Amino acid sequence: MLSERAEEILEALWIQLEEQGKKQLDLGASRDEPAIEELIRLGFIRRDLDHIHLLEKGKIHASACVRRHRLAERLLADVFDVKKKIIDEVSCKFEHLLHEGLEDNVCTLLGHPKVCPHSKPIPPGKCCREKINKKLLKFLAPLSDLEVKDKGKIAYLQAKDRSQMQKLINIGAIPGVSIVLLQRFPSYVFQIGQSQFAVDKELASSIYVRLTK
Numbered sequence: 077m078l079s080e081r082a083e084e085i086l087e088a089l090w091i092q093l094e095e096q097g098k099k100q101l102d103l104g105a106s107r108d109e110p111a112i113e114e115l116i117r118l119g120f121i122r123r124d125l126d127h128i129h130l131l132e133k134g135k136i137h138a139s140a141c142v143r144r145h146r147l148a149e150r151l152l153a154d155v156f157d158v159k160k161k162i163i164d165e166v167s168c169k170f171e172h173l174l175h176e177g178l179e180d181n182v183c184t185l186l187g188h189p190k191v192c193p194h195s196k197p198i199p200p201g202k203c204c205r206e207k208i209n210k211k212l213l214k215f216l217a218p219l220s221d222l223e224v225k226d227k228g229k230i231a232y233l234q235a236k237d238r239s240q241m242q243k244l245i246n247i248g249a250i251p252g253v254s255i256v257l258l259q260r261f262p263s264y265v266f267q268i269g270q271s272q273f274a275v276d277k278e279l280a281s282s283i284y285v286r287l288t289k
Contacts (some may be wrong), residue, residue, distance in 0.1 A: 083109040090138035146192035187217035220280040228287040
C-alpha cells in the first residue's frame with residue numbers, strides 16, 4: 077500500500093496532466109523526498125534530469141486516488157453535511173480510509189455522482205460503467221432513479237448547462253428543499269411545497285435527492 081504522501085503526489089501529478097493539460101509536471105515537493113523514491117521504485121513515475129513522467133501504471137493508480145478523494149468529498153458534503161470550508165481538509169484524511177473496492181460501494185450509495193462539491197469531475201469506476209450493486213440501499217440518488225412516493229431533500233444539482241440550471245432554479249428545485257416524486261411516466265412529476273412540476277428524464281436526472289423514509 078502506498079504512503080499517504082505518495083498518493084497525494086500522484087493526485088497532484090494526475091490533475092496537472094489530465095485536467096490542466098501540463099506537459100512538464102511539477103512535483104510540488106523535493107525531488108529527493110522518500111515518497112518520490114517510493115513512486116519510482118514501484119514504477120509509477122520516472123525521473124530524469126529535467127522532467128518527471130507519470131507512467132501508465134501511475135496514471136491508473138493516480139486516477140483511483142483522485143476518485144477516492146472526490147467521492148470522500150461528496151460523501152462528507154451530502155451525507156454528513158460537512159461544511160465546504162473544511163471539506164477538503166477532512167476529505168484528505170478520509171479518502172485514505174476508502175480502500176480499493178470500498179469506494180464503489182460509496183459511489184453506489186451516492187447514486188454514482190459525476191462531480192465533487194467543487195464541480196470537478198469524479199473519475200468513473202467499475203460500478204458506474206456496469207451499474208452493479210443496484211439493490212444496495214442508496215442514501216442519495218437522482219430523481220430519475222426514485223420510485224413513486226420516494227421523498228427527501230434536494231442535495232445538489234448536476235445541470236449540464238446554465239439554461240438547464242436556470243430552469244431548475246425557476247421552479248424552486250434548489251438544494252435543501254423537500255421533494256416528493258409523484259409519477260415516473262410519461263414524465264417525471266414531483267412536488268415541492270404545494271406546487272407540482274413535470275419534467276423530462278434528462279432534467280430529472282440532474283436533481284440529486286438525499287432520501288428520507
